[in-house]
Amino acid sequence: MDVIHTALWVSDIERTREFYVDTLGLTENWSFTSDDGVENVYIGGDNAEFQFKYDPVGSPDIDSGTMAHVAVGVENTDETVERLVERVDPPIQRPPTTMDDLGLRVAFVEDPDGYVVELVEELE
Secondary structure: OOOOEEEEOOOHHHHHHHHHHHHHHOEEEEEOOOOOOEEEEEEOOOOOEEEEEEOOOOOOOHHHHHHEEEEEEEHHHHHHHHHHHHHHOEEEEEEEEEEOOOOEEEEEEEEOOOOOOEEEEEOO
C-alpha cells in the first residue's frame, strides 16, 4: 500500500496555486472539474499529492484547526521561508529551527486557508 493523496477544501484555488506551485515549487500534476462544478487540482511531488477542492459556487467553511499540519520536503528551509515571506507573506507559526537529534531543519507556516505546512529539510 501507499499514500496517494490528501484532499483539502480551499477558498481560492488561484491563491492556493500561487502558494504551493509558484512559491513552494511543487508541481501541479493534473486537474479536473467534476460534474457538480467542483474544481479538483492535484499538486505534489513524486510520492504523494494534495488534492485541493474548490467550489466556485460556494466551498464549505474551511476549518483548518482540525488538522495539525501537512509536511513538505524542501531543499533549504531558510530560503523557502524567505521566498514565502517575500511573495505571499504567510503567518509563521514557528521560524526555521534545527532539530539536531533528528538531523532536520524545520519551519511551520500557514497557507492561504490557514492550513499549517511544515517545511522539512534533511540535514547531511
